[in-house]
Amino acid sequence: MNGILRLTLRYLAYNKLKTVTLILCVTLAVLLPVLLHFAVSWFEQDLHSRAIATPLVAGVKGSRFDLALQSMYFSRADLEPTNMQAVETIQESGYAMPIPLAVRFTAQDAPVVGTSLDYFEFRKLKLAQGTSLKRLGDCVLGASIAERLQLKPGDSLMSDPLNVFDLSGNYPLKMRVVGVLERAHSPDDEAVFVDLKTEWIISGIGHGHQTINAETSKDLVLGQKDQQTVANAAVPQFNEVTDENLASFHFHGDTGTFPVSSIIVVPNDAKSEVLLLGMYDSKDADVQMIRPVVIVDELLQVVFRVKQLFDVNTFLVSFSVGLLLVLVFTLSLRLRRRERQTMFQLGCSRSVIWKLQLTEVLLILVSSLVLVLCITAVVRVYAEQLLRIWIID
Amino acid sequence: MMRKYALWFVLSPLILLSACESKESSPTGETAADAPPVVVVVNYPLEFIVDSLAGSEVKVLNPVPPGADPETWIPDDEVAETIQRAELIITNGADFADWVKKLSLPRSKVLRTSLSLKDALVTVPDFEVHSHGTGGAHSHAGTVAFFWLDPNLMYRQAEAIAQRLTKLNPADKQQIESRLLKFKESLAPLNQQLDQMKADYSGRHWFSRRPVYQYLARRCGWEMFHLHWKLGAEPTEGEWEQMQTLKKEHQISGVLWERSPGKDLREKLDAQGLNSFVLNPLTTKPAKGDYLTVMQEQLSQLAQFLKSNQPVSTEEKNPK
Numbered sequence: 001m002n003g004i005l006r007l008t009l010r011y012l013a014y015n016k017l018k019t020v021t022l023i024l025c026v027t028l029a030v031l032l033p034v035l036l037h038f039a040v041s042w043f044e045q046d047l048h049s050r051a052i053a054t055p056l057v058a059g060v061k062g063s064r065f066d067l068a069l070q071s072m073y074f075s076r077a078d079l080e081p082t083n084m085q086a087v088e089t090i091q092e093s094g095y096a097m098p099i100p101l102a103v104r105f106t107a108q109d110a111p112v113v114g115t116s117l118d119y120f121e122f123r124k125l126k127l128a129q130g131t132s133l134k135r136l137g138d139c140v141l142g143a144s145i146a147e148r149l150q151l152k153p154g155d156s157l158m159s160d161p162l163n164v165f166d167l168s169g170n171y172p173l174k175m176r177v178v179g180v181l182e183r184a185h186s187p188d189d190e191a192v193f194v195d196l197k198t199e200w201i202i203s204g205i206g207h208g209h210q211t212i213n214a215e216t217s218k219d220l221v222l223g224q225k226d227q228q229t230v231a232n233a234a235v236p237q238f239n240e241v242t243d244e245n246l247a248s249f250h251f252h253g254d255t256g257t258f259p260v261s262s263i264i265v266v267p268n269d270a271k272s273e274v275l276l277l278g279m280y281d282s283k284d285a286d287v288q289m290i291r292p293v294v295i296v297d298e299l300l301q302v303v304f305r306v307k308q309l310f311d312v313n314t315f316l317v318s319f320s321v322g323l324l325l326v327l328v329f330t331l332s333l334r335l336r337r338r339e340r341q342t343m344f345q346l347g348c349s350r351s352v353i354w355k356l357q358l359t360e361v362l363l364i365l366v367s368s369l370v371l372v373l374c375i376t377a378v379v380r381v382y383a384e385q386l387l388r389i390w391i392i393d
Numbered sequence: 394m395m396r397k398y399a400l401w402f403v404l405s406p407l408i409l410l411s412a413c414e415s416k417e418s419s420p421t422g423e424t425a426a427d428a429p430p431v432v433v434v435v436n437y438p439l440e441f442i443v444d445s446l447a448g449s450e451v452k453v454l455n456p457v458p459p460g461a462d463p464e465t466w467i468p469d470d471e472v473a474e475t476i477q478r479a480e481l482i483i484t485n486g487a488d489f490a491d492w493v494k495k496l497s498l499p500r501s502k503v504l505r506t507s508l509s510l511k512d513a514l515v516t517v518p519d520f521e522v523h524s525h526g527t528g529g530a531h532s533h534a535g536t537v538a539f540f541w542l543d544p545n546l547m548y549r550q551a552e553a554i555a556q557r558l559t560k561l562n563p564a565d566k567q568q569i570e571s572r573l574l575k576f577k578e579s580l581a582p583l584n585q586q587l588d589q590m591k592a593d594y595s596g597r598h599w600f601s602r603r604p605v606y607q608y609l610a611r612r613c614g615w616e617m618f619h620l621h622w623k624l625g626a627e628p629t630e631g632e633w634e635q636m637q638t639l640k641k642e643h644q645i646s647g648v649l650w651e652r653s654p655g656k657d658l659r660e661k662l663d664a665q666g667l668n669s670f671v672l673n674p675l676t677t678k679p680a681k682g683d684y685l686t687v688m689q690e691q692l693s694q695l696a697q698f699l700k701s702n703q704p705v706s707t708e709e710k711n712p713k
Contacts, residue, residue, distance in 0.1 A: 092508065097501050117477065117499035133497035134473040195497040246495055247467055 008359040026368035029321035033314035051296040056265035068295040071262040073187045074111040081259035095272035099264040102199040110145045114199025130179030137241025139175040140193045143183035174240040208238040208249035430480035435490035436463045438541035441684040489538035509553035515607040543608035544580040586692040600648040
């Protein structure tokens with residue numbers, strides 16, 4: 001090994017505390033602007049790629065930001081739901097394929113996304129294990145949620161009740177896990193996907209219950225008139241869809257009025273997209289149709305304005321940290337004057353002594369940069385989750 | 394020679410890799426294959442229409458097993474997967490076929506033929522009688538699903554199917570169009586029979602167990618009243634009384650049955666002055682013949698039945 005490098009390393013190793021302090025100082029000074037820069041660019045990239053992949057979104061009139069984020073990231077916004085009639089209207093227009101989304105419930109704190117099978121094809125989601133949704137009560141898990149809950153096809157997952165104190169509210173549904181999706185590095189990894197009809201069962205619009213026999217279930221029967229048996233409210237509803245009770249599940253009311261949180265609209269072509277946007281660009285329309293990419297751009301403009309402030313701050317902080325480092329090294333050189341004199345008397349040339357000092361500074365800087373890179377790489381792995389937790393939720 | 398081996402060495406893993414990739418399936422279970430596109434239908438009349446229009450270019454799959462009721466049959470997971478993999482799923486609409494409501498189906502592949510007849514749909518206010526909790530029995534409105542019993546509506550279903558089949562296979566557009574014309578012609582005898590019946594026996598009032606014959610009745614100028622009698626169960630005293638009141642009120646003289654009511658019930662009804670006629674709506678494939686031949690035969694028998702059971706009031710209305 002080169003003598004200068006060996007001597008520098010020995011010196012740094014001997015002065016551990018000083019070396020570690022200097023490395024940490026430089027690391028922290030560099031890390032903040034680097035992370036901020038990457039965080040903003042990841043955020044921009046993540047939002048943009050998701051927005052570009054979601055051509056149009058329809059939902060009830062209200063906050064456009066909430067509508068876009070709910071449709072793309074399944075965030076829980078207090079948006080009024082629209083209904084299935086809105087989905088049918090878009091489908092019947094012939095301009096686009098509507099993909100309904102119902103995002104009102106959770107299972108183990110993960111969003112339960114009620115949708116149609118078209119969603120998987122639209123997002124190009126592949127199965128890692130099991131099969132796709134087959135019938136009422138089935139669910140397919142995103143890769144992260146399956147990993148977190150340690151679930152695989154064949155297991156069950158219970159939906160969370162909206163309000164544990166509301167006895168007349170919706171009943172939790174025990175869902176059959178039929179598949180786990182491949183990791184998509186998107187919010188889909190964190191979601192529990194069910195059929196839209198299953199979501200309606202969780203919300204209580206549809207249900208299944210035992211057949212009442214007036215002779216054997218006297219405690220459940222209020223009255224018997226001709227062939228009609230009137231049962232009381234104590235009739236237990238099924239909280240799980242099985243092969244045996246599947247036939248008993250039914251829905252009440254007009255399907256057109258059933259709730260849908262938002263609709264992803266996939267136009268047939270550019271002309272259809274314009275026509276659709278025109279169709280809903282009216283004061284009288286109950287539904288608004290938005291281009292998520294436009295909303296994301298608006299959102300990013302705000303982020304960039306904040307980032308500009310951070311950039312100025314970063315410049316000032318970096319400048320002051322740089323000055324501090326110069327001061328630290330200058331003082332260090334002064335403190336080591338006797339050491340340099342000894343080396344000179346031992347026969348070291350001035351250039352070698354300077355090389356030793358510079359190598360020391362370089363090693364500290366390089367170590368700091370390596371540390372910054374390592375921390376950045378680790379943060380990158382969890383960046384998606386962190387961004388979603390901090391910004392979307 | 395060496396270069397040839399080197400080429401094989403490079404290409405063979407690529408070929409193997411591409412072979413493995415083709416087996417991957419999406420959540421909808423799609424696989425690339427050269428097999429003809431599969432079109433799933435929910436009942437026999439739709440199967441008959443698709444068979445008449447598509448020829449051998451598509452594989453028509455009616456998943457309902459023989460002997461099962463297409464309205465209540467529910468497929469197992471394996472069949473459900475086959476249905477999901479189909480290129481097109483043609484449903485009847487108006488809640489015909491329970492499995493459509495209970496399975497997860499890709500909306501983009503589903504063609505609801507009822508949407509093409511929106512203006513002609515018949516809604517019945519007491520379609521289903523239901524009870525929950527303390528509220529007692531109440532009725533739900535519903536749409537009658539047996540569109541094909543009116544050949545004009547069956548043709549409109551066929552038009553919607555032809556349009557979708559053309560999208561599925563644009564190269565066959567002309568063939569599909571010519572088959573649609575032939576299909577229209579093949580329905581002509583049924584139309585003639587129904588027109589004749591309307592001319593001869595308009596104004597008839599019928600009972601049926603449940604809402605089934607509304608489209609046929611509208612076509613013939615008849616009115617239908619349903620009894621809501623449970624399938625296979627003996628009507629109660631209250632139901633008999635209800636039926637008699639309705640019979641007197643509307644001068645109803647006949648009952649249309651989807652399947653034979655049984656000897657005892659038929660005799661009881663005869664004694665009440667109600668003649669029974671079985672008109673199979675053909676939701677399942679007949680043992681002999683096809684939709685057209687069997688329906689023609691049934692309509693001829695119905696005309697014969699009407700002739701032999703001509704009520705006095707009708708003769709007065711239509712003097713010959």
